[in-house]
Amino acid sequence: MEPALPAAAPLTQAQRDFFLERGYLKLQGCFTRAQAADATADVWTRLGMSATDRRTWTRERVHMPSHRTFDCATFAPRAWAAICELCGGEDRLDPASRQWRDSFIVNLGPPFPEQGEERDEEEGEERNGEPEPPHHRDLDNWHVDGDFFVHYLDSPEQALLVIPLFSDVLPRGGGATVLCPSALDAVARHLRAHPEGVSPRMATRAEGAEFARESSLAWYREVVRACTEGDGEGFVEATGRVGDVYLLHPLMVHSAGRNTRRAVRIITNPPVALREPFRFNRVDPAEHSLVERKTMMAATGPGDGIEALRGWKITMPRERLTPEPPELTLIVAATRSMGIGRRGGLPWTDLRKEMAYFARVTKRPAASDSARSAAAPPLNVVVMGRKTWDSIPPRFRPLRGRLNLVVSRSASTSSPPPEGPEGPVFVASLENALDYLTVPSDDHGISAHAPPSPRRVFVIGGAQIYAAALRLPGARRVLLTRVLEPEYECDVSFPLALADGGGSGWVRRSKEELDAWTGEAVPEGVQEEGETRYEFQMWEKTD
Incomplete structure (x- = not known):
């Protein structure tokens, strides 16, 4: 004793x-x-x-x-x-x-x-x-x-x-x-x-x-x-x-x-x-x-x-600081006509190299201009709808090495604590998801007593979550895997037309800019897996 x-x-x-x-x-x-x-x-x-x-x-x-x-x-x-x-x-x-x-x-x-x-x-x-x-x-x-x-x-x-x-x-x-x-x-x-x-x-x-x-x-x-x-x-x-x-x-x-x-x-x-x-x-x-x-x-x-x-006093009002909403990157694979899904799943199968690219990019921390931090950077975040979550095989849930936020109408708005650092955390709306990431609270696993570190926030689907994200000012980037051939039949589309002709308020960035942002030498040009031909692209908002 x-x-x-x-x-x-x-x-x-x-x-x-x-x-x-x-x-x-x-x-x-x-x-x-x-x-x-x-x-x-x-x-x-x-x-x-x-x-x-x-x-x-x-x-x-x-x-x-x-x-x-x-x-x-x-x-x-x-x-x-x-x-x-x-x-x-x-x-x-x-x-x-x-x-x-x-x-x-x-x-x-x-x-x-x-x-x-x-x-x-x-x-x-x-x-x-x-x-x-x-x-x-x-x-x-x-x-x-x-x-x-x-x-x-x-x-x-x-x-x-x-x-x-x-x-x-x-x-x-x-x-x-x-x-x-x-x-x-x-x-x-x-x-x-x-x-x-x-x-x-x-x-x-x-x-x-x-x-x-x-x-x-x-x-x-x-x-x-x-x-x-x-x-x-x-x-x-x-x-x-x-x-x-x-x-x-x-x-x-x-x-x-x-x-x-x-x-x-x-x-x-x-x-x-x-x-x-x-x-x-x-x-x-x-x-x-x-x-x-x-x-x-x-x-x-x-x-x-x-x-x-004894005579010292403040000369400006006291202020609490609310972190700025995080920048959102939408990551999606879509056909030339922006089709992304069919019958609750992906129109294509076995694009293993494309899925490996998705995993690497969504896990990799943002590059820092400073020297290496004394602590590991926080996990990047993947935000998805409930249907997207359900479409992931259970053995792969939550997506490893990332904090998984799942938007579900049936979720509580109080943002319950996750079971582990990868979640999942179920939230009632995309706005609740962003609140979860920005409110300085120990309940959210974000210490109010530690200096902030960059973490990237990726929106990974489905169509309704993409649409909600695109309405927010923080949506600045789309990592697009452009599926060139064949033209798969889809019943769900990405809610933004991205075409090289421009005019949509979005511009396609160069291969060098894509490499710099992702932190890797992204394969250039048309890639082939089986019968599917695709290309990795990055688009950014211009206004």
Whole structure:
């Protein structure tokens, strides 16, 4: 039997002093292994992987949707007591902050290479049979949490970052979150200098009306490099045992670490928010919370002191950021007269090379201008109608390596969580499908605490779903397999005529542009499989 947990107690003076100096705390043994085992009991089922067969670990890092919640005050009372103390008391916290969810972030490490593939050289040097992880300074995922609001020095939306460990997390390549405490001052001073607010990526309003849409993490990478130049001890790995909980100042710059050991790492990021913004002008200075005191210390230089913030206030309204609707790519095979189906199925059969092209393109992540991310990109999305879903043989459902969204009139509009990272997720309309992808919610497997990564959204049929997609402004591209011969008899058509003569508001792109977008050298010219002759094309909207 595991020993009973110690009762919740106030932070020690040493802990308070450490938080004010370093901006984080590590609390050991806040919940038991038995509690963690119960909370994570169905993780492998939900992942669709085997705990004992690493060949099934096909994704490096997975943000899981939540299925249940538990009260932090009873699950981890020491952690909850510390959260309340750091933020100035439970009465200052949004009541929802007390609820933790099983929206686990599972880091499995890079998938094993397929047979015949070579190990990625970027994995680093070998260390006792394991690749040496890259230097922390070279991670490219550095950020501050909160991609759903415009940031101010006193923002209440992100009061604290909490990292409970639901597995042991090993040092040096165990996938631990990496902290850069020395960068906190730079973030705080940047926010102080911009009371008009900045984007989650620290872009200022002076950078244009679309400043809040800035996606580059370059600002953070530069700050981390500047703060740690010549300082090999400037980083902290959030390692520990099951039940340990890290509490981080909301402006703590951090990054996902590489799990080159391929040791299972399971954490969560329960959100903590305030009822009202932080205050730096309390009448009684003793009423300032530890988080407020740390912010004031970080935002002020040695020459002006914390009193300099008493007159600070925001100069623009607070804003929540709603992600832009995703760009939609329709992918379809159609005859010269745009026929796509007959009697509930495809008019043609055994186009294996064409189906392989479909699978490759819909699985492949978008190319990034930045260096390789420290985490695997999110799964691309395939959106289809219920009839298309039913037409897929059960052994191939859901389509592997992609999140499957199925539009069905009988589905609930509340978007229930998927069974695994590939779904399926049944939604009542195409609009509900897009809401599912854009609303920043842990319930959707899209962490509100992680920087966004590009994912491509493909509409794969049938005709009604294609028509609904074409009415949306996000429909910008059609990947068309033009079936040239024979002219198959069809009773269902694609709802857009694409002809080389133009005039439809769509233009056919070149072979080079098709290659660049798909990320492969697409076979050129007329392809033949059996009696069927076809050609791969890409069309884009011009207006």
